[in-house]
Every structure is written in C-alpha cells, then in structure tokens.
Amino acid sequence: MPQTERSRDQKTREDPAPLIVVTETGGRSLVTALDREAELTGLTMGMTLPDARAVFPAVVVVPADPAADAALLDRLVAWCGRYTPWAAAEGRDGIFLDVTGCAHLFGGEAAMCADLTVRLESFGFTARAALADTPGAAWAISHFGESGTVVPSDETRETLARLPLAALRLDPATVSGLVQVGVRTVEALRNMPRAPLAARFGDVVGQRLDQVSGDIREPISPHMPVVPFRARLAFAEPIALMADIERGMRHLLDDLCQQLAQAGQGGRRLVLTLYRVDGDVFDITVGAARPARDPDRLARLFGGRLSGFEPAFGVEVMTLTASVTEPMAPAAPALSVAMRHVTAPDAAFCGDRLAPLIDCLGNRLGFDQVVRLAAIESHLPERMARARPALANAVTFAWPSLPPRPLRLLRRPERIEASVPEQALQESPERFRWRRTDYEIRLAEGPERIAPEWWTDDGAAKTRDYWRVEDMAGRRFWICRHGLLRPGESAEWFLHGLFA
C-alpha cells in the first residue's frame, strides 16, 4: 500500500489514528487504501467516506494521489535493481522481478525473498513476496498464498490448486461469472473442458492458466531510467587554453540545444562538468529565468562563470547536462519591434525584455536575491504587494487599476495628532502634527473607506478612512482615521504614506 505509507510519513509515526486514502469516483468518495489501524477499527476497502466516518469519526483522511503513487512505485522498481536488472512495475502496487541467475548472490532463493521483504518493511511498507517458475504463479501466491513462499518447480500446480480464481489475474466480471456457475478454485477451473469455457469467457481464461503453468511465456519488460539531455566531448589531448575550453563549451551547447529543440523543451538549469587530467571534477551550474535553448544566450550565462576556472594541466572530458527543463514552444521568427509594440504590450513582452536582466543579475548574485513585487489581491494597502522571486514564472506581475496610492508606503502607519472641526466630523482634519512638525492642510480628497479582512484579522482591526491631503507647501500625504466615527469618541489618526 504505497499510498498509505507515503501519507503516513506526513504524519508523525507515533500517531496511532487510523488513516484512509480516499479516491473520488463519479461523485462518490471511496476508500481505496487504508492502514493497519484503520483495518483494525473495521474500515474496509471500497467503503464510502461517509460510511467510514460514521464508523470512526476521527479517522484521518488523505486524498488519493495516483501520480505520486506511481512515481513511488517507479522509484521502488529502480531500487529493485539491486537484485536484478529485470524489474518491472505491475499494476498499481506490484513489482515483478526476474531473478533467474541472481538468487545465489543473495544466498539462495528463500534468503533473497526474505531479504527483499525485510528491507521493504524497514522502509515502512507492507510487503508480500513469492518466488515461482512463472510470473503468474508468483503473483498468485504473493497475493493469495503465504508471503515468502518459494515454490519448487514440480509443485506449482499443487500449490495453486486451492487458490481462488482471482489469483489468476482475471477481471472481476469473469471471476464472478465463473464463481456463479460453481467454479471457485484454480484447480476446478483447470479441470473444465477448454472449448466451452472459451466460448463463454473468452480465450483469456485458458491463457492465464497457461501463463501460470509456463505453457505460455510471459516476459517481463524491465524498467529503464529516463535519459536526460546531455552532451559529451572528449579530447585526444588535454586542452588548457581558455579559448579552447570556450569553443568546446560552445560545441556542447549547440549539441544540447538541438536535443532540447527536438524534444520541445528549454533548459532552466544547465550543468557544465569539466574533468581535469589530474582527476579533479568541476561543476559549473547556471540558471535561466525562463526556459532557454538559444546557444548564444546560454553561452553568455556561462561566460562570466568560466573565467574563475583554473585548467591546470588541462581538461580531457567536458559534459553538459540540462538538469532542469520545461516545455518550450518552438521558436517563431521574431516580429518586427513595431509590430510587437502593438500586439504585445503586456506582461509577456515585459517578460521578454526583463528575462535577460533577471538572468544576468541572478547568475551573479544568486537567484534567490532577485525579487519582484507582485500584486496580491487585497484591499488593504499594506497587503497589496509582496516580493516574489523574479524567477517565479507562475506569478502574474500584472497590476490592476486602483484609486491613487502613495509611491512610498510607510512600513508601519505612524500616529499623528490631527484636529477635525467639530461641525465637520466626517471631513478630513485641517492640520496635523507628524514627527514633531505641524502641517496645515490645503486640499483633501476622501474618504476612501477600507474595511479589515475579517477572516484573517483578529476582532480588534478597525475600518479605516483614508484621505489624500496636500499641505500649504504642496507636500502630499496619505492619512487615515481608524475606526468609524462615533459622536463623543476621539478618533485615532495615522499617516500611512507619502505621495511625491
């Protein structure tokens, strides 16, 4: 049950609360995996979530994530490479291993089986393993027999005889069809005449029986790792001149960019590895703000970084790997600049022009040092902008049209003393005192009323009334009053920002 185990990691391991994994299908939430505690409380597979809750209200529910499960299973398959190169994932939660000729390395078949389950269990998985002559038989016994069984060649048939039909990897409809006519075990099925069986349930029934007994071969297609984008250059003689190294790098970039273009990808992170004759290996990593596969541009990114490299006695091998890539549309021939002004005045255009700057700054200062202000949807001025990594391309940096806001917002509104004429309480003050200086207000516009975000603020936050005011000297301020005005109450005034 990889799903459960993965989720268990998110909780503390000591947490004894039962956990179930739930998949939404056709508007219903069904339990598709559960841990041992959940099983003990009486929850079962295929239960609906409301039923499960009724049985155990405090059950921990985790939504299913089939993609993550599959990824985890893939990693396990790769890990199984330690036993045999012939490993393949089976279904959602199984792995086939062809251990022909490998078992003696682990002290025999039984020992290998035990080693495998012990290791998997130490990872936190519940593992069931069986070893038999055919994949079908091994599957049957691992699912419906005793875990750890090693079936001797001549006992396959006997061992399988009593297992239920589901052990043959038949689909549920076929199994229930056969069970209904009274055929319940593998042996009973084997004793049926094949022809009428095939006329009713198709050839697959016979096929499965033959696969189990080995009369039909069932090959295992092994897991193959994905090859990354990579280019390599080896020199007959070590090269030590910087110009040669740069030329070599240029060669590698051309090669790699071509690979990327064919795959419709662009590089976000590239690693240049230099193998020196003396055995030292150097990695130079560069990042790009947006996926790139333009050799010139990438060469510029490497340019500055390469200068710090000391070739010593020379470099004999260079490799270039694109370790992070993203899909990138095929490059269209650029339109004339004039056209682009008309058609793309938006963020995309800015992005195009900003990207080289961000690359440049980022590769020098580190990408975590380069930020941009992004708009956050909030009416509260202090929450409206947030610095985001400039590389974060999922963020839109577009800004909406809003009432005028000061260029400089104080980090924290500063209290001011303001006087409001008694007869015009709803109006802005006539003068105020800020940082020990008095300002007399000549012009004012407002109020702009902004209510607190009740869902985040505590109850104490108050509605604010903002005024844009200009003093006699033409200085413009953004001042606000906290709280709605009530007669007889003195208002609190703050200065929150400065216009030009």
Added chain:
Amino acid sequence: MTGYIELQVTTNFSFLRGASHPAELVLQAAALGHPAIAVTDHNSLAGVVRAHVAAKEAGIGLVVGARLDLADGASLLAYPIDRAAYGRLSRLITVGRRRAPKGECILYREDVLAYGDGLIFVVLPSEPADKMLDAQVDDLRVTFPGAVYMAAQNLCRGDDRRRLALRADLAARLDVPLVATNDVLMHGRARRPLLDVVTCIREKCVIDEAGWRLEANAERHLKSAGDMASLFQGHESALDRTVEIAERCTFSLDELRYEYPDEIAPDGEAPQRQLERLTWQGAKWRYPGGPAAEVKKTLEHELALIAELNYAPYFLTVHDLVQFARDKGILCQGRGSAANSAVCYCLGITAVNPSRLDLLFERFVSAERDEPPDIDVDFEHERREEVIQYIYEKYGRDRAGLAATVISYRSRSAVREVGKVLGLSADTIAALTSQLHGRSSDPVTDEQIREVGLDPTDRRIRMALDLTAELCGFPRHLSQHVGGFVMTRGRLDELTPIENAAMEDRTVIEWNKDDLDALHILKVDVLGLGMLTCIRKGLDLIKSHYGVSYDLATVPQDDAQVYDMLCQGDSIGVFQVESRAQMAFLPRMKPRNFYDLVIEVAIVRPGPIQGDMVHPYLRRRNGEERVEYPSEALKGVLQKTLGVPLFQEQAMKVAIVGAGFTPSEADRLRRAMATFRHTGTIHTFRDKMIDGMIARGYDADFAERCFRQIEGFGDYGFPESHAASFALLVYISAWMKHHYPAVFACALLNSQPMGFYAPAQIVRDAREHGVPTRSPDVNFSKWDCTLELDEAGKGAYALRLGLRQIKGFKAEDGEWVEAARNNGYADPAAIWRRAGLNGAALEKLARADAFASMGLSRREALWAARRFIAANALGNAKPLPLFEAAGDDGWGLDTPVTLPDMTLGEAVMADYSSTRMSLRAHPMALLRERFNDATPAEALVETDNDAWVTVVGLVLARQRPGTAKGVIFATLEDETGVANVIVWPKTFEKFRRVVLTSRLLKATGQLQREGIVTHLIAERLEDCSPSLDSLAFPPADDAQAPRPAPPPKSGFRHPRNQNTVLFPSRDFH
C-alpha cells in the same frame, strides 16, 4: 433633513448577490424611518411578495421593481406605476427568461422599449460610461418621456466627489434627472462577512484569494436619510427625487386580483349555477335513494356560502381535473381544508362521506377570514403526468404554470459552501457535515465538533459555523413545486414572470406557495400518491379475479375485522400506519372506527409530539386519566379529542378562544411559524399567546405546550381534513390487506417504489398471511407480479412474482418475454431468438433462477446464458437464419459440462443477490443451529419482561431519529419475525463499527415491553456477517483449515465481499 427612499435594493433573491432577506431589508428601512423601500432584484420579481408582506406588517410602502441587466446596454432599474405596467414588466422578464437556460435571463434594449410603457427607469451607467449609453438613454427618453432617471452613488471609494460631479454632468448632458441610491446589498453593515462569503460562493473562490472581487468596505447597507444627505452634499435634488419616484409608483401587489379561467363554464352558464347543477346531480349519484334531509340542508348551506364568497369557479376547476382523471380511469382523492365538504363529496372530489365526520365548512372557508379554500388532489403517482399535460393543453402555457419551490440553504449545504470559501479542507468539511444531520438547524455544539476530531476553539471553524447559521434559510435557486398549479383567466405571465424549469416541457412561475397564499392567489395541488396507484391496481385485480367491483367510496365500511387487524399492529404495507412508530402505536391506540383512524394519522406527527400531547390523549382514551377541559369555552374545541388538542385547526382555535387571538391573527401566527420565519415576530406571538392564556386562567404549562405544538406544526402542518382524507386510504388499504392479502401484496409490489418496506418484507408478510408465493419464471411471470390460481387451495390465488423483481432487468425486456411467449419457451435460446433478449439480460434471468420451468438449474442456466454474452461480444448478435431454421444456434457443438449443484445456503444467497429475497428459506433458518443461544424473534412475545436475551438477524434498518438524541433503533429480521433493538449512545460508542456495518447482527440485552411492543435494549453486539459468507461460499468437503485472509487487493471486490451489497438496509448515515 430631506426624506429618502432607497430605490436600489438587491435581496438574497438575486441569488448569491444580496446578503439579506427581503423582510430584513424592509424592517430595517422602517426602523430608519424611511416611508417606503423598493426591491429591485436582478431580472426577477421572486422576492417582492415577501417584501410586500413585511412592508404591510411594518406599515411602510413598497415600491415593486426589478433590476434589468441587459445583454447590450447599461442595466436599468424599472418600477411599474400601475397594474398594467406591472403586467408588462412581468412579461418582459418572462421573455428574457424563456429564451435563456434555467435560472438565467437574456434581455435586450429593444425588449425594454417594447414592454416599457408605464415603467419608470433609472439608468445605472457602467464606469467608465459605455459608448452605447447615449443612444440607449436617448431611445428611452424619447419613447418614455419623463420616465427616465440616472442613478448616482457615494460608496466611499476615495474620489467620490469627483465621481458624483462627473455623473451629474453626464445626467445633465443626456437630459435626465439624477437620483441618489446606495446600491444596497444588505440591511446592516454587520452582514459584510456573509456578503463576502456569498460573493465567494458565486465566484467559486476561496476568501483568501477573492481579493478585489469583494467589496472594499461595508457601505452597501441601508442608510438613514441623514447619512445619505451628508454623502450627497451639493446634490440634494437627487435625494428628493427618490421620494418623487416612489410617489409616482402607486402600484401595490394587493391589486393582483385573481381571476378564474373561463373554460370551466363553457356554455356561458354562470359558475354558481353550474356548480349547483353538478352538485345536485352528484347528490343523486352518491345517495341513490336521494339525500337525506340533513344532507340536503348541509349542501344548501355550503352552496350559499360558496356563492357568497364567489368560490364556485374554484370548485369547478378542481372538479374538471377530477372528471378528467375519472374518464381516464386514474384514481384520485382530494384533501385539504375545503375538500371534506358535502359539495366535494357530491362532486366526486373526495370519497370521504362528510356525515362520518363532524367538520364545519365554515372552519375552512370563512367569510370573515377571507382565506381561499384549499384543495389538494392526489393522483396515482404513475399517472400524474397525464393530468399535468392535460392542464397545459387545456389552458396553454401562458395561462397555466407550476408554482416554484424556493430551495434554501440547509445546514449541510451551507456548511459545505461556507467551509469551502473559508478554505477548510475537504476532510474538515466532511467531518463537520457528518455532524449536521438532515435538516436540523440546531447550532453545532463544541462537544459535537470535538467528537469528529476537530478543535472547537479554532477560529476558522467557529467562523464557518457562525456563518453557516447565518446562511441557512437563504434562497439558493428556484425549483418547481411538486404539483401546485396556478391557472388564470388572463395571461399568467402578467401576474408573475415565468421561467423554464429544469425538466423539459415544464415552466415555473417565480413565486412559491406561500407567496401565492399571501396574495390570495389560488392554486390547485396536483400531487402524486403511490398508495392510490396501489389501490387502483388492487381494485382492478379484485375485479378481474374475484369479479367484484369497488371504488374508493363503495368499499364496505366499518368492518370490525379490519380494525381487529390494525389493533394487532399488523399493518405492513398499510397506508400511513406502516411505520415503526405507527405500528408500535396502533396496539395502544386500538382504533375501532373511522374517526379513530383520523386521529391515528394525525397524532404521530411533529406537532402533537413536540407539544407532548400524545401521552395525555392515550391515557384519557384508555381511561387512565379523567377527561377534563381547560375551560368550558375550550370544551367545544377539544371535545372530539378528549380535551387534548391534536389537529392544527384545534391548535389555532385554542389561540383564538384561549388566548384571545383574532382569527386573522391566529392565521398570521401559523404563517409566521411555517413560512416567513425570518420576520422575527415569533417571539411577540409567543408572548401574546402564553400571556393571553394565563390571563384567561389557563395553566402556564398547558399554554406552553400548546405553543410548542403550533411550532411543531410549522414544518408539517396536519389539519383534521387532511387526516380524514388519508384515513380513508388507511382504511381501504387495511381492508384490502385483510380480505385480499394476495391482491394487496401484488398491487403493492407492482407500485414500487413506494412506502416503507422493501419487496422482501411485503412478500414475507403475504406468506405469513397464507398467500402461496412463486418465484419469477420466464414461462409464467409477466413483468408485473400476477395472481395464479392455486391448485391446492380452492379458489385461492397464489402470488407469482414478476420479472420486475429481478435486479437490473429492464421493463422493455420483460414485456418482450411476455409478448413472445406463446406456448412457452423450451430453452434459453428460444427467448434469445423470439424475444430478442441479449446475453446480459438472459444472464440476469438466469441469476434469478427464472429458467426452473425448463428443468435448468440456476448454474446450468447461467452457463447457457454466458454463451450468448460471449457471442454478443464477438458481434454475433443474431443467429444465422439457416441455422435458426435447423434449430441450431450456429456456433458449433458445445461440449456438455457438469456443474456442481448448489447447496441450499448458496441458493438462498443467490436468490437474495438477484431478487433481494428468497422464497426458499431465510438465511437465519439455515444458520439457526450455529446460534443456539439466540431467541427467535417470534418467541420474544412470550419472553419475560426484563429477561436477558440474545437475538440474531439480518439488519433491515438502522435509524437515529432526530427526536431521540443519539439513540439508535435497529430492526433485525430472522426466519420467524422482526426484533426491535435499541442501542443507547453509550453502547453505540462501544460497538460503533458493529452497529454500523454488520449485515447479520447479534444483539444481547434486556427485554423491555410496553403493551405488546417489545424492545431489546442492547448491551452487547456482535457482527455475525462472516456466517453469511460461509453460506454463500461453503467450504469444500476436503477443506483444510482456512488460510489467513489475504490482504484486500485494490481495485476489485473479492467475491467474499460481495455480500455487503446483498442486504442493503435503510440507514440514517
């Protein structure tokens, strides 16, 4: 200070836009001292009636209006100045709604020009103003001179002075006067959180990400004239114009006089004359010897009253429907306040002979209360659609429409939406909903929150619950009423807008039954009732098999045997009294006559239960308590029910006689309870009633109970007249059950789904009443269940189950099997060939063991059917003609195979899996020897009270009624009968899983008996379901010790788990 009237008000009937109920807005306006208020919902008049009612109560004016959102121009506020203009506005909205999908409205500028006569328009320019605005305003101004204004708001956005000045300039340039509004979305600023939540629900976003979609502040609430004046300094004339507009709009919803359709009196005969003619004709038919003098007097009296109130057309309308149904052979029965009158009896609207009751006509149709009569007509549920289509055909779609039902947020739906908006995880929301059972609007306690593993002090969770409580009762969308029809003489769409319903061929008006009620607009309820279908089928069977013909009115009355049966609580399948509570109640109530049945139907209801009236009544009836009356005045009211108010009418009468309410006040009280719950007037009524009764010398406790009872009626009002109509069906179904048990079971099965019991219990009950039953068979069964002559018993009939009992088998296939049968089918291939059934259908028949008459066992039949499925999959859907002639199926030779025989247990379980019942044996009969310690259910009757016993049975139902907090009632069935198990909350917590998931349950505890009702108070519970599995899958003879259960393999269901679906029970969760 200038006067001010708010003209732009969006209520929560602009779904997910407004954040206040119409009544809240009206009351707030009244509190602020506004002389009137307008209601302008988006393309809708759905909320105006509620506002109208509230405005009348609050004593302020209401400007009816709507906001028209146009597809090609600026939005407009529109207010009709008179009735004719209102009709045009209503038609305009109808036009927009009929051309759009359900719930939407598409309107264009030209529509407004076409229907805008007599409307006052306020233009709402967009910002910045649209290019089209000039043309639009010009068109309006020229077409409707003097009727066009432009709105301006000051919503504290910072630059409002500038905005106002610009808007004033625009208005001046376009030559229309400026009018101030506040674009109100809520009645007070405290509603802002809810407004934000509602916005998020509409925008389908989380509150933390809603950002600028929310309002920046809480200014869009109703403001006082003073506040508005300070906001509109320099634009005072814009404020004055609000009053000016309101004064021009003199239209009131009270002017919507209902007019009856003409069709009912086709020959120009006056409706009253026609009604009288039909009534006296009917009297001759009902009373073959001529009506008795007393009846004659009653009829004359009622007719006079009808004439006085001019209700003849209404009675004729209902009569017309009933006549249509009778011509088509559709059984129907009227109920409702006016239905149980002598006139209705003569017209055939009801079959309850009014002389058997003592109901005063005036009580329901009263001149002084000016309340319209109320007649609902129940039709057979399978044939109601015919009646509906008849109405549409007769009156046309522009004159007949279904009333709406306002679907409101209930706690479950509300918490789900609010939770989503507040960003609670799906899991947390599910946990919260699990605590909110059904429709209750009780607040969720900290205890309950902790129980599901959440933290009640968590701010978001608290917030979610508070907002949920506020959102509850908000309308969410309009749906169609189950059958309330409004028919008019003129165009219906000039009364209220009509829109498309979700169902094809249906149109719905915008008002629900309370709205119609409030405006005294009559509607006829055309409802479907399953029991009528059943009775009609039963009466048909009696006629065809026994040669006796009955109808609702001629079934022999006062049959003591029938009452004897009911007194025993033997009422499975009987209308209304078959529920567990009723079955327990019957033996205590011991009904002996028709009126007892009327009480029986009315008493087990929320009203009397909440009012704690049930036990006092029973005690008095059984002579355990002296019958006494709270006062001489109330004796007249309560005499029939031994001094205990049971019916809705009595509770109202108590308010009138006992607490000094006027009849119309009492009626308002009932309405306040039932419908407009948010007017906040309930408390004044409560004080008035209780104080009034105490002042008149009644017991405070009695007064409190009477009020609680009225509260209980709020949800399910159950008047005596309804009870009387139902009681007749109770009697007839009981009569049929007693005298023709086979017919009754057959008719019940053929009317499924209906009622309380599954077919298995109905069949079992029939067998217990001596009806031989036979399983479905392709050579004998029809689609429906039928009666077959039983060779053993002389002239008795056996029940042959129909093919409809087979799970998943289609009616069409069933009819083909029936039609192509001729002299019978010799083998499965014959059905395949002649009836054209495919392999899958044959397999379903085989699974039900329906080939037994061919000498095929279930497994042999399945084996044969399988071949046709495989053939289908290969595309050989039909046999080759040549082979067919040769009697060969054309697929070559089939090697015969020997299949293992089924054990009895396997057969029983297979029966259950295909037909949800078995005629062979009850699973418990086969398992009995394993449970030596268990007492059979039938033996419980003779077991001592307080004895310690164990019962084992299939779980038929698990219930957790809202009235019994946390107590679980489980019904267990074994081969001898049914046992009722009660699980107290403490025990439940201990055996939670067992109680909730067992299919076969073993319960041990103490026996408790009250009258003849026996309960087992469970102390220990055990899940015995594995025993069922061993029946279905018996271990082979040479079986070794069972292996440890394999881990469940995801994705498919192990056959051993299949049984979980075999015994579905009715569960509360």
